[in-house]
Amino acid sequence: MPRKTTLKPLPAFRTEAAERAFWATHDATDYLDLSTARRVVLPNLKPTTQSISLRLPSHLLDGIKAAANKRDVPYQSLIKIWLQEKLHP
Known part of the structure; x- marks a missing residue:
């Protein structure tokens, strides 16, 4: 793609x-020369999170808590790990 001269x-x-x-x-290419753009890494940037309410049967929550306890992680963290694994296998 040809660069804009002005x-x-x-x-x-x-x-x-x-x-x-x-x-x-507005179109950024009218104002910025994107061919000179560089990729940046923001190592301390944390993803935005959102609280949700999720109703689970007691036996299911008990099983999740037991599995989390075996792995020595909080059960909420284990749920997030499992959801991430399921979404992006």
Whole structure:
């Protein structure tokens, strides 16, 4: 893909919300030379989590807790591990 020779000047944003609104309606290739972009690694970035409520039969929860106890991990962590393994085998 040919590089754009003239890039538009990037506006100054007063707030993060204003910047989000701008990028929702504008093409980044008009403002940035993406051919010079570099991949970055953010090692301390933790994924956003969301609390959910999940009703389980008592015998199932007891079994999960017993399995977690054998592995010496919290049962909630074991549930997350099993869900991740099932979603991405």
